[in-house]
Amino acid sequence: MRDSFLGKRIRGGGYAIKGAWLLLKHEQSIQVQFVLAIIMCIAGYFFDISKTEWMFQFVAIGLVMTAEGLNSGLEAMADFVHPDFHSKIGHIKDIAAGAVFIAAVTAVIIGAFIYFPYIF
Numbered sequence: 504m505r506d507s508f509l510g511k512r513i514r515g516g517g518y519a520i521k522g523a524w525l526l527l528k529h530e531q532s533i534q535v536q537f538v539l540a541i542i543m544c545i546a547g548y549f550f551d552i553s554k555t556e557w558m559f560q561f562v563a564i565g566l567v568m569t570a571e572g573l574n575s576g577l578e579a580m581a582d583f584v585h586p587d588f589h590s591k592i593g594h595i596k597d598i599a600a601g602a603v604f605i606a607a608v609t610a611v612i613i614g615a616f617i618y619f620p621y622i623f
């Protein structure tokens with residue numbers, strides 16, 4: 504069972520859940536995103552948004568947290584392989600941060616589409 508296809512997949516899932524927990528426990532950026540996600544869920548209940556709007560909201564939350572998590576992983580990898588200052592490392596980190604920025608802007612646009620009609 505341990506080395507079977509199913510056993511490996513189950514173990515892989517365990518590592519992934521552990522990784523998500525580590526992100527929440529140690530990464531401040533993810534903690535901030537998590538709090539924002541909770542605030543957006545409270546807003547969703549408050550404004551009684553539709554099922555489709557909930558779906559878009561969860562996609563936006565997932566998109567930002569996924570990008571932030573991958574960015575954290577890449578930063579950790581960069582710091583491990585090259586702890587010293589290097590322009591290439593700076594460039595790599597800036598690109599990864601840029602991806603988070605794109606995800607965040609997308610989430611803000613989705614949020615504006617959902618909540619503007621309720622607020623204004």
Ligand SMILES: Nc1ncnc2c1ncn2[C@@H]1O[C@H](COP(=O)(O)OP(=O)(O)OP(=O)(O)O)[C@@H](O)[C@H]1O
Nearest residue numbers: 532578585586587588589590592593594596597600
């Ligand atoms: N080793 C390095 N060499 C060159 N530039 C770096 C290096 N480390 C960081 N930088 C520059 O500083 C910026 C911030 O890097 P840092 O690793 O502190 O990320 P951060 O977004 O502050 O992440 P966190 O708050 O999660 O640690 C990078 O985007 C990059 O421009």
